[in-house]
Amino acid sequence: MRILLVQPAPFEDRRLGLENTVWLSEPVSLTSIGAMAPDHDVEIVDMRLEDPRALSKKLVSFQPDIVGTTAMTTDAYQAKAVLRITRQLLPDALTLIGGHYPTFLPEEYREGFVDVIFKGEGELGFRELLDRWSADRQKQPGARQGRDCLLDIAGTEVRTEADAWVDSGKRPWARKLDELPAPNRGLIHRYQGQYFFLGAAPMASIFTSRGCSFDCNFCAIWEFYDRKTRFLSAKAIADRMEACDEPFLFFLDDNFLSRTDRLVQLCDEIEERGIKKHWMSQGRADFVAANPELIARLARNGLMGLLSGYETNDEDALAGLNKRSTLDANKKAAKILRDNGVISTGIFMVRPEFEEKDFDALYQYILDLRVAIPLVTVLTPLPGTEMWRKKRSELLTEDLRLFDLLHAVTETRLPREEFYKNYVRWKSVGHQSRKNYFDWKILWMRRSFYRKAAPNLPRMIWRRLRYERIQFDHKSYLRDEDGIIGVGSRARHRGAK
Numbered sequence: 128m129r130i131l132l133v134q135p136a137p138f139e140d141r142r143l144g145l146e147n148t149v150w151l152s153e154p155v156s157l158t159s160i161g162a163m164a165p166d167h168d169v170e171i172v173d174m175r176l177e178d179p180r181a182l183s184k185k186l187v188s189f190q191p192d193i194v195g196t197t198a199m200t201t202d203a204y205q206a207k208a209v210l211r212i213t214r215q216l217l218p219d220a221l222t223l224i225g226g227h228y229p230t231f232l233p234e235e236y237r238e239g240f241v242d243v244i245f246k247g248e249g250e251l252g253f254r255e256l257l258d259r260w261s262a263d264r265q266k267q268p269g270a271r272q273g274r275d276c277l278l279d280i281a282g283t284e285v286r287t288e289a290d291a292w293v294d295s296g297k298r299p300w301a302r303k304l305d306e307l308p309a310p311n312r313g314l315i316h317r318y319q320g321q322y323f324f325l326g327a328a329p330m331a332s333i334f335t336s337r338g339c340s341f342d343c344n345f346c347a348i349w350e351f352y353d354r355k356t357r358f359l360s361a362k363a364i365a366d367r368m369e370a371c372d373e374p375f376l377f378f379l380d381d382n383f384l385s386r387t388d389r390l391v392q393l394c395d396e397i398e399e400r401g402i403k404k405h406w407m408s409q410g411r412a413d414f415v416a417a418n419p420e421l422i423a424r425l426a427r428n429g430l431m432g433l434l435s436g437y438e439t440n441d442e443d444a445l446a447g448l449n450k451r452s453t454l455d456a457n458k459k460a461a462k463i464l465r466d467n468g469v470i471s472t473g474i475f476m477v478r479p480e481f482e483e484k485d486f487d488a489l490y491q492y493i494l495d496l497r498v499a500i501p502l503v504t505v506l507t508p509l510p511g512t513e514m515w516r517k518k519r520s521e522l523l524t525e526d527l528r529l530f531d532l533l534h535a536v537t538e539t540r541l542p543r544e545e546f547y548k549n550y551v552r553w554k555s556v557g558h559q560s561r562k563n564y565f566d567w568k569i570l571w572m573r574r575s576f577y578r579k580a581a582p583n584l585p586r587m588i589w590r591r592l593r594y595e596r597i598q599f600d601h602k603s604y605l606r607d608e609d610g611i612i613g614v615g616s617r618a619r620h621r622g623a624k
């Protein structure tokens with residue numbers, strides 16, 4: 128069978144998107160499920176790197192039997208558009224959707240142009256679907272059962288021939304990550320070299336664990352994976368590192384720094400095999416604070432950047448987020464990372480109730496911490512989170528384009544224009560932070576990284592300048608909200624549902 132997997136482009140032109148400025152990651156959801164179909168003809172189209180007409184062209188030329196796409200919250204509408212176009216151009220193709228957003232709000236995809244909604248981890252369910260669908264297709268055309276042959280695949284919702292939706296309940300997680308095949312990166316070969324994190328390019332993406340054992344109330348990941356974490360072994364991680372040609376890697380785990388024994392084993396593997404890659408990941412500040420020697424060893428073995436949620440300058444607010452960490456841990460972590468030349472990308476939140484003095488205090492805190500790159504987000508109740516369930520009635524809109532963590536989707540205490548004017552002051556904080564963090568000692572200590580990344584510098588600066596004009600113009604936020612947030616918007620959006 129011919130299978131087309133499509134990574135949607137989440138944003139229309141002139142809107143912000145992390146993938147435009149900071150981080151364009153490989154579509155690992157699609158390479159992961161693509162790896163489950165070695166006996167079929169699979170292609171991936173990454174619409175973030177394609178002309179908008181590429182999808183219809185590919186549908187017509189490839190004539191897939193199955194088209195699948197994926198969505199996190201901000202991709203939700205574009206993912207729908209992918210399947211709607213598919214139905215128009217190829218009425219007989221089976222259409223599938225999976226990912227975080229459909230898992231949490233499957234009802235949003237119960238539409239005539241969607242045939243199967245995957246909830247949770249996709250590999251095993253996708254394989255089961257392929258087996259059933261291809262067995263059914265091999266029957267005489269008259270004897271086909273249609274979609275009803277897919278009805279009881281655990282982890283899916285299927286639209287029956289009679290146009291009703293049947294939910295087959297949760298699918299148990301794959302027991303061990305090592306038992307799943309590695310994502311098939313050959314499927315994105317033609318895009319290789321185009322994925323990046325800031326100046327690190329070409330960059331490959333590797334997933335080494337799934338889930339998180341913490342329960343921050345603004346985060347969906349622990350709910351997605353039932354607050355359990357499964358890990359790839361250190362040996363399998365090292366195998367995957369070696370299999371990548373790229374000098375830069377991103378470990379996509381939400382909480383990479385979580386099992387010291389595995390990290391020690393990973394250092395052993397990297398040292399024994401002599402792997403010389405530069406890699407980045409995401410990890411908690413309290414882990415860094417508690418394990419300075421391990422961080423130093425990881426840095427010697429290629430750890431070059433770490434994204435951590437420092438979140439806030441207020442101990443009570445940290446506790447209110449269920450973060451289970453402290454400001455003291457933030458301070459220690461930022462110092463340990465800097466001492467080891469690890470680029471600390473600190474994620475912070477402004478809250479809708481902020482007044483000018485709260486912005487001042489947060490920005491001063493960021494400067495005092497000396498993180499290399501501060502990413503300042505607006506606290507957002509994302510679908511699937513505890514915070515969403517609590518705050519849903521307070522939302523001014525459910526238009527998902529504004530759920531990018533850069534817009535306030537609830538009432539702000541300051542007038543909205545003032546709120547965004549204060550928010551974009553983040554620009555000078557960012558510039559000052561970079562100055563505070565980088566010095567010749569750090570550049571010398573990590574010279575092999577900076578030497579390899581240097582050729583990317585002009586492109587990175589160009590990307591930044593282009594988007595800074597949008598990112599740091601408060602009017603662009605108001606423009607995005609225009610017609611979405613305003614008088615009566617809550618009633619309008621509820622009415623539209």
Ligand code: B12
Pocket residue numbers: 137143144145146150151152153154155156157159160195196197198199200201223224225226227228231245247248249250253334338346347348379380381504509510511530531532
């Ligand atoms: C890399 C990444 C990004 C990349 C791009 C992701 C991409 N689409 O390629 C970038 C940096 C752009 C990004 C941006 C954002 N991200 Co992000 N990102 C991730 C991250 C770290 C890894 C994604 C990944 O590759 N996962 C690996 C694959 C294997 O997992 P998966 O996607 O879940 O896929 C599995 C199943 O869902 C399912 N499946 C998925 N799709 C399909 C399709 C079919 C047909 C089938 C059968 C199955 C299936 O099967 C797969 C294999 O089991 C995840 C964390 C995570 N744990 O996934 C967060 C995550 C997806 N991001 C998240 C968020 C909140 C964001 C942002 C909105 C905000 C922010 N500031 O980060 C922005 C978006 C705003 C914007 N556009 O600017 C949330 C999503 C929550 C939600 N409700 O949607 C996550 C889960 C992080 C978290 N801790 O909550 N992100």
Ligand code: SF4
Pocket residue numbers: 339340341342343346347348349381382411436
């Ligand atoms: S924010 Fe980080 S630590 Fe908290 S639940 Fe999400 S992944 Fe885990």
